[in-house]
Amino acid sequence: MSFLSLQKLSVTLRGREVFSDITLEIGAHEVVGLIGPNGAGKTSLMRAALGLIPSRGESSLAGLTPQQRAKAVAWMPQAREIAWPVKVEDLVALGRLPHGDHAQGPVEAAIAKMGLEGLRKRRSTNLSGGEQARALLARALAQETPLLMADEPTAGLDPAHQIATMEVFGALAAEGHGVLLSLHDIGLAARHCTRLVLLAEGRLLADGPPEEVLSDELLARGFGITAYHAQTPDGPVFQPMHRAR
Numbered sequence: 001m002s003f004l005s006l007q008k009l010s011v012t013l014r015g016r017e018v019f020s021d022i023t024l025e026i027g028a029h030e031v032v033g034l035i036g037p038n039g040a041g042k043t044s045l046m047r048a049a050l051g052l053i054p055s056r057g058e059s060s061l062a063g064l065t066p067q068q069r070a071k072a073v074a075w076m077p078q079a080r081e082i083a084w085p086v087k088v089e090d091l092v093a094l095g096r097l098p099h100g101d102h103a104q105g106p107v108e109a110a111i112a113k114m115g116l117e118g119l120r121k122r123r124s125t126n127l128s129g130g131e132q133a134r135a136l137l138a139r140a141l142a143q144e145t146p147l148l149m150a151d152e153p154t155a156g157l158d159p160a161h162q163i164a165t166m167e168v169f170g171a172l173a174a175e176g177h178g179v180l181l182s183l184h185d186i187g188l189a190a191r192h193c194t195r196l197v198l199l200a201e202g203r204l205l206a207d208g209p210p211e212e213v214l215s216d217e218l219l220a221r222g223f224g225i226t227a228y229h230a231q232t233p234d235g236p237v238f239q240p241m242h243r244a245r
């Protein structure tokens with residue numbers, strides 16, 4: 001089952017083509033890491049897929065009404081903006097708005113998954129940056145959508161919370177959801193994503209299992225780096241090492 005289908009999606013901003021002809025399917029049981037250098041178009045790709053910016057080509061989500069879309073996909077943007085000083089538990093409960101219910105089960109589950117029990121009564125605008133990110137992710141989880149899309153969800157999180165958050169995405173995929181994340185931490189991406197999509201040079205340069213997409217050639221071409229990688233009993237280890245010459 002496909003939760004997101006992009007056909008030849010292209011975005012031009014202020015007369016400059018950011019990327020063109022991106023064709024991509026995301027389905028159940030996948031944690032897809034969208035990687036690429038600064039300015040490659042990762043945010044633009046996700047925003048165009050959601051129908052938030054103009055594009056050419058097709059996205060299965062872009063034509064939905066806001067109500068339909070909010071039931072099909074939860075979206076955590078890069079900007080962690082919380083407009084009102086609501087309590088964390090009330091912020092998370094806003095995830096239920098598209099469903100028009102006050103179901104406590106999904107809210108409590110999201111609070112527990114993001115480790116927010118100790119913060120639930122705090123005003124969300126007073127939280128640290130990483131705590132706010134976890135609260136916004138919990139709101140997205142409470143939305144209980146087939147697909148979760150998040151723009152750099154682990155940015156600003158400490159290592160334990162980065163790992164915990166990636167494990168939450170893995171658990172969602174195991175339950176049958178699909179997840180699309182933009183990530184700059186390629187080590188986390190290598191370890192926790194089932195599939196990587198490399199966006200560079202204005203197009204989709206590679207799409208496949210992490211070990212294929214993180215080849216020496218694609219890393220040099222896409223990011224201009226060399227890296228150390230190894231398979232360990234605990235999974236793949238990946239460390240960027242040098243700028244490629």
Ligand SMILES: Nc1ncnc2c1ncn2[C@@H]1O[C@H](COP(=O)(O)OP(=O)(O)OP(=O)(O)O)[C@@H](O)[C@H]1O
Nearest residue numbers: 013014018036037038039040041042043044045182
């Ligand atoms: N509203 C806009 N108007 C004009 N250009 C834009 C606009 N938004 C983004 N861009 C440009 O489009 C390109 C892609 O930006 P985008 O934010 O999608 O990249 P990204 O891969 O998410 O980058 P980063 O890793 O730095 O977050 C960049 O060159 C950016 O300057």
